[in-house]
Amino acid sequence: xxxxxxxxxxxxxxxxxxxxxxxxxxxxxxxxxxxxxxxxxxxxxxxxxxxxxxxxxxxxxxxxxxxxxxxxxxxxxxxxxxxxxxxxxxxxxxxxxxxxxxxxxxxxxxxxxxxxxxxxxxxxxxxxxxxxx
Amino acid sequence: xxxxxxxxxxxxxxxxxxxxxxxxxxxxxxxxxxxxxxxxxxxxxxxxxxxxxxxxxxxxxxxxxxxxxxxxxxxxxxxxxxxxxxxxxxxxxxxxxxxxxxxxxxxxxxxxxxxxxxxxxxxxxxxxxxxxx
DNA sequence: CTAGGTGCAAATTTTTTGCACATGC
DNA sequence: GCATGTGCAAAAAATTTGCACCTAG
Numbered sequence: 001x002x003x004x005x006x007x008x009x010x011x012x013x014x015x016x017x018x019x020x021x022x023x024x025x026x027x028x029x030x031x032x033x034x035x036x037x038x039x040x041x042x043x044x045x046x047x048x049x050x051x052x053x054x055x056x057x058x059x060x061x062x063x064x065x066x067x068x069x070x071x072x073x074x075x076x077x078x079x080x081x082x083x084x085x086x087x088x089x090x091x092x093x094x095x096x097x098x099x100x101x102x103x104x105x106x107x108x109x110x111x112x113x114x115x116x117x118x119x120x121x122x123x124x125x126x127x128x129x130x131x132x133x
Numbered sequence: 134x135x136x137x138x139x140x141x142x143x144x145x146x147x148x149x150x151x152x153x154x155x156x157x158x159x160x161x162x163x164x165x166x167x168x169x170x171x172x173x174x175x176x177x178x179x180x181x182x183x184x185x186x187x188x189x190x191x192x193x194x195x196x197x198x199x200x201x202x203x204x205x206x207x208x209x210x211x212x213x214x215x216x217x218x219x220x221x222x223x224x225x226x227x228x229x230x231x232x233x234x235x236x237x238x239x240x241x242x243x244x245x246x247x248x249x250x251x252x253x254x255x256x257x258x259x260x261x262x263x264x265x266x
Numbered sequence: 267c268t269a270g271g272t273g274c275a276a277a278t279t280t281t282t283t284g285c286a287c288a289t290g291c
Numbered sequence: 292g293c294a295t296g297t298g299c300a301a302a303a304a305a306t307t308t309g310c311a312c313c314t315a316g
Binding site for chain 1 (some may be wrong): 196225239244245249252254256264
C-alpha cells in the first residue's frame with residue numbers, strides 16, 4: 001500500500017490496523033492499538049488519516065454508534081448489524097436486494113436526487129449479550 | 134397526545150414541533166423553532182425530551198448527520214435520503230424489499246443476533262444542490 | 267527549499283448532567 | 292409532599308485545528 005500515495009509510516013500503520021480488524025473500530029481504538037508500537041503517535045493524526053482514507057476511498061464510515069464514529073476499510077457494499085447493548089458492529093456479508101437499481105431510479109425521478117451510496121444497518125441484540133441476559 | 138403520559142406543555146410543544154416538520158430536525162432546530170413562543174425554554178430540555186420520545190417510541194433517530202443527531206416522529210418504517218452537500222434529510226416513502234424477513238432470519242441463524250429494527254440511508258446529492266452546481 | 271505529515275494542546279461542537287427550584291396532583 | 296419537569300451553567304465527550312517542527316525528496 002505504501003506506493004499508492006507515498007504513505008508515511010504512520011499513515012500506513014493506521015491503514016494496516018484498520019484493515020486487519022473486523023471490529024469496525026473508532027479512532028480511539030486504532031490509537032490505542034498502535035500506541036504501544038508507535039509511542040509518538042497522536043490521536044489527532046489518527047483522526048486526520050481516517051478522514052484522508054474516507055476522502056480517497058480507502059475507508060468508509062459505518063456511522064456514529066453510541067457517540068463515536070466507526071470506520072471500515074472493507075469497501076465492498078454490505079449491511080452491518082449493531083448491537084444495542086455492547087455496540088459491537090458485525091458485517092452482514094449478504095447483499096440481497098439492497099442495491100435495487102429500481103429504487104435508485106425512483107429516488108432520482110421523484111426527488112431529482114442522485115444516489116451515490118447507501119448504508120443499511122440492522123439494530124438488535126447480539127448473541128453474546130442475549131446469552132448474558 | 135396530551136393524555137398519553139400527562140405531557141407537560143413544553144414536552145407537548147417539542148413533540149408538536151417534531152411531528153409537524155418533515156425536515157428530520159436536530160435538537161437545536163427544535164429549540165430555535167420554539168424559543169420565540171416559549172422564551173424560557175432551554176436546550177437541555179429539548180435534548181431530554183427527545184430522549185424520552187425515543188424511549189417511549191414516539192420518535193426515532195435517523196442517525197448522526199454532519200455531527201448532529203437527526204430525529205423523526207414518523208415511526209413508520211421507511212428509508213431516508215441524506216444530501217452530502219446540504220445535509221437535508223428526505224423521506225423515501227417506498228418500502229420495497231427492505232424488510233425482507235428472510236434476512237432477519239439469516240442474521241439470527243448466522244450470528245444469533247436478534248434484529249429489532251433497521252435503518253436504510255441513501256447518500257447522494259439532492260436536486261437543489263445538483264442544480265446549484 | 268518545499269510540501270506534506272505530525273505532536274501537542276487548545277479550541278470547537280454537541281450532548282449530558284447536577285442542582286435548585288417549580289409545578290401538578 | 293412527592294414525583295416529575297425544567298433552567299441554567301458547568302461538565303463531559305468526541306473531534307478538529309493552529310502552530311511550530313520535522314522529514315522526505
